[in-house]
Amino acid sequence: MLEFGHASSSGVIRDDTRQWRMGFSxxxxxxxxxxxxxxxxxxxxxxxxxxxxRNVVLKMDN
Incomplete structure (x- = not known):
């Protein structure tokens, strides 16, 4: 059964040295x-x- 609720999404993009490049929501x-x-x-x-x-590692926390 799917649960519905108020939702948003956000994330960060970091470079290969783990430095922050940008955030989004x-x-x-x-x-x-x-x-x-x-x-x-x-x-x-x-x-x-x-x-x-072009070379991306995607990590999700849910």
Whole structure:
């Protein structure tokens, strides 16, 4: 059974020396937790791609 609630997503992009490059966040609204996690992954990968970063390690905490 899916649980719905008010959701947002956020993340950080770090370089290969673990230095902060940028942060991002999105207010999603009411959705299942898995959808919020997928929005966070999408936004992070989209931002990394726009910065020219092609070699990515994606970590999620939920």
């Amino acid at each position: 999105r207010k999603i609204g009411i959705c299942p937790i898995v959808e919020a996690e997928l929005w966070g992954a999408y936004d992070g990968l989209r931002q990394a791609w726009s910065m020219g970063i």
